[in-house]
Amino acid sequence: MGGECVYDEFIKATIQPLMTAHFFLLQATAPGNWELFIGRSHPLLVHLPIGILLVVFILEWLGRKPAYAYLQAAISPVLFAGMLAAIASCIAGYLLSSSGGYDESLLSWHKWLGIGVAVISLLLWISRKLSGATQFYFLKKWNLPLAGGMVLLLSAAGHYGGSLTHGSDYLTQAMPESLRKLTGAGTATAATAMPVIAQVSEAQVYQDIVQPILSQRCYSCHNTEKQKGGLRLDDSTLLAKGGEHGPALKPGAPMQSELFKRIMLAEEEEKHMPPKGKPQLSLHQAALLEWWIASGAPFNKQVKELEVPVNIQPMLAALEASGKEGVDIPETAVAAAAEKDMHVLERKDVKVMPVGASSNYLQLNFVNAAQFNDQDVALLLPLKKQIAWLKMGNTQITDASLKTIGQLPNLTRLHLEHTAITDTGIRELAGNRTLRYLNLFGTKITDDGIAALQQVNSLQRLYVYKTAISDKAILALKAHLPKLQVDTGGYVLQRLPTDTIIYHRK
Known part of the structure; x- marks a missing residue:
């Protein structure tokens, strides 16, 4: 403390008088x-x-x-x-x-x-x-x-x-595991990635979902070492208390909560958070925060205790997905997709979300984009490395779209049920080496088209209910792909754990 006092006296005795003399006229005339x-x-x-x-x-x-x-x-x-x-x-x-x-x-x-x-x-x-x-x-x-x-x-x-x-761990958060062991920096903290949630309905909303988002995007400016605006977000009590500008949260009212309002400002705005140039929240992270605040911003409730809107359900399911067995996620790593490329698809009402909590691979769901057609399919190409799942059932695509879909190098799941594709289009998938799941329910595919799939050695599950495919063609396909499971329908199908998630409200 004595050293700081000497420093303060030095400033007051030497630097401040010089600055006062230099800026005196400016201070007198300018606000x-x-x-x-x-x-x-x-x-x-x-x-x-x-x-x-x-x-x-x-x-x-x-x-x-x-x-x-x-x-x-x-x-x-x-x-x-x-x-x-x-x-x-x-x-x-x-x-x-x-x-x-x-x-x-x-x-x-x-x-x-x-x-x-x-x-x-x-x-x-x-x-x-x-x-x-x-x-x-x-x-x-x-x-x-x-x-x-x-x-x-x-x-x-x-x-x-x-x-x-x-933040003091800014460098070590991104440190490769080999270098971390060499330098003795310890293991990566929870701030580096969203945790895998074994059963999302049992998860604590704040601790397991909200806190990891804040940790990734907000803690660098609002922590024990730095409190921008007098606000700390790394402690639930201090988060509820707020900062210099008052409470950060207004439970039940996201757009009246200072925390959420600043996130939703245009990135060019001075008050936008996180500041321009720093990693921004994804649309899904912002949506989860909005849901939490709209639900009363509880700090000690589980997902099953809150009402889960339809648009939030797939986002929560994505947090659970990487903990499931048998989920079709490519083994190799991939860089994160550009937000602007995802926004283009979302403006077409396509749901874009990660396939797993800590994965950069994406699943695209067209359940609300029934008008998506062959002219729109080119919008997939900027994301071709990140797309792993495509759920394009009941859209307006035809064989022309399969030429683009066939270019996706990491595609593992493809839903084409109730679309206008034919044998001509399905042949575009013959060169695929990653596809594991294909749903052709209610399409015009025949024996000629299904024969092209004999070259897709990665294929594990195929759904052909209400198609013109014969038993003979299925047997011929299975002779080339012995591990392939073919579902011809006509009975109650067993639901795969990643196909449908039902939320029971208590």
């Missing part, structure tokens, strides 16, 4: 908070000394070699610029810290390390100036150690600055 305005330039200014002072160290090191001795002349002017940038960053950082909302311990470390960088850069500049004189030539041997110490402090200050902005 606004100049201290906060200058303070918010800290993230911009702080990158200047980082780059410049690293160059100084490199020049200092290379300049000692005879082949690069000519670089010595450049060190002093570059160092002078870096020193000024470091001092300016300290001033802006001090003013920004006065706005509050930061973890005191992290802030203290970042502040003093930043001051250390500025002080050493000043000492190095003085040393280089004096070492040119004969009586101070001995100082020259200290230039490289000072530059090295400056870089070490610069790195440490940057680490604590990043922890203030993104």
Whole structure:
């Protein structure tokens, strides 16, 4: 605490009078908070000394070699610029810290390390100036150690600055497991992925569904170390309490809840959360938060205790899907799909959702998109690597659409029931190597079309009820695919656990 008092006195005695003199006329004629305005330039200014002072160290090191001795002349002017940038960053950082909302311990470390960088850069500049004189030539041997110490402090200050902005585990969250073991960083925290829910109806709504969403998207700015707007979201009591602008939640009224209102603002809006440039909530995550708040924002209720609207049911089912056996999910990993490409389909009333809680693979359900046709099917191509399940039953697609669907490299489930496809279209699937489930119920497929599926070695389940396919053709297909299960219908089918989920309201 004594060191902080000395620092505060130093600021009051030297820097603040200079700033007051410099901005006096501006403050007298212009509205606004100049201290906060200058303070918010800290993230911009702080990158200047980082780059410049690293160059100084490199020049200092290379300049000692005879082949690069000519670089010595450049060190002093570059160092002078870096020193000024470091001092300016300290001033802006001090003013920004006065706005509050930061973890005191992290802030203290970042502040003093930043001051250390500025002080050493000043000492190095003085040393280089004096070492040119004969009586101070001995100082020259200290230039490289000072530059090295400056870089070490610069790195440490940057680490604590990043922890203030993104959270102390920001880097380790994304660390590969092999590197995590090598460095002893421990196991990944729950913030890195949505958990698999064994039985979603028994899940705690806040703890198992809402909290992981907040952890992924909101904790970096609203945690024990940083409380933007005085708001903490990592504690249910503090979440309910709210921040500087009042309560974050209004149970039963999502659009009157500050938390949800800011999420739904356009990303360009200043008050939009998370801030532009940071990972945003998906439409499904936002919908789950809206449902939770509309249900009264309970912190201790299970899914089965709440009313589950029709549009929320498949989203909850997706959280449970990766815990089910026999679910057709590709084994290889894939990058996340672009939100804009999913939005295009959602505007066509296509339900786009993940096939599993922690999977980037997608299932597309066309239950509300009956008018989807051959002209629309090209919208699937931007997502072709992510699409694993297509439920296109009862849509307007024809054989022409199968040419596009045949290009999906990771498709494992395909529903074509009650569509206008024929033998011509089904032949487009002959080259598929991932398809495991195919539903042709109520289509015009005949023996000629089904023969093309003999090449689809991955196929495990086939539904052909109310088609013109003969028993002879089915036997011929099974001779090529011995593990294939063919359902010809005419009886009550056993429901697969991932086909239908019934929610019983108590």
